[in-house]
Amino acid sequence: MPSYKLTYFPVKALAEPIRFIFSYAGVEFEDVRFDREDWPKIKPTTPFGQVPMLEVDGKKVNQSTAIARYLAKQHGLAGKNDWEALEIDAIVDTIHDLRAKIAAHHYEQNAEAKAAKLKVANEVVPYFLERLDNQVKNNGGYFVGGALSWADFTFVALLDYLNFMSKSNIIEKYDNLKALKEKVENIPAIKKWVEKHPESGF
């Protein structure tokens, strides 16, 4: 088994889907959560000035989605064939588009631009969520192929972050997404992870 070291800020956010996959697979990993004040020291040690960073036997790689896909492949969470892998990838990138729309509003400093981005988010977010909810409804309670995949982990693991930025429970009206969240969080290994991991931000 390779040695895994995951480095990120002391929050869930973009690292949490990776932590879910490790936990589900029962793979040990070093879960490094650095203080924000240490970021200027850590940034130059990363490949592209970004975290999450994963080190696999010392080899460094960036980009949380790429990392999650790689680990998902190793542990049977990336679809039964190339077409399912494509559908999973498409759902994951759609979830990140949703995140980007919410983040564009959340992180905007200028009041007028922030209001404009809220207007966009208020239109786009329900549009995406309705379709994601239907996707789960039409695929046996999971995003793809009637089976658990890293798309499900990505959505559920990011929810706290999305809700934090949105200042609301974004899936409140979406029964299939709510059921998915409950199902994922009741997987014993995930339940254990969620219960034990540090209470350190979204």
Added chain:
Amino acid sequence: MPSYKLTYFPVKALAEPIRFIFSYAGVEFEDVRFDREDWPKIKPTTPFGQVPMLEVDGKKVNQSTAIARYLAKQHGLAGKNDWEALEIDAIVDTIHDLRAKIAAHHYEQNAEAKAAKLKVANEVVPYFLERLDNQVKNNGGYFVGGALSWADFTFVALLDYLNFMSKSNIIEKYDNLKALKEKVENIPAIKKWVEKHPESGF
């Protein structure tokens, strides 16, 4: 051979990496470029209100990066093993982070917010490009594993769009990225594609 239909606006932008892969692989595809005024009619026919959309024997899928990865796998452009696939995925997502920083400035309507985003882009874009240039330098003239992959196609195919948004030639100072562009554009199938395809925007 499945039937492929690619639907997008009448521009290069996010569809061009997919078109490069099809061209390189010698795979025929229907290259539908609709007029912008027809978008309200087309949008409801897409899975998540987004294009590019690919139809494979009538099955629809969204998300350009997911589509490109799927096609790259079919045609030997996705790395020799899972680790290389991960490295390629990480480079592709880093390229899209670069694009997002440029786009955040380009598409911002509010003058003050636009100026703030230009400042960010002016710092972040050279930071990424310097590291992408080094990546090519250290990997035998390609992004990953000393061999052509869809990461190379993604970068070169998106360049016109990135330059259009940046109002400059962003790789001007980066010799390894310039050499990569020349190498990719001189692949006979790509050369032929670039020469013959409609002169329709970036």
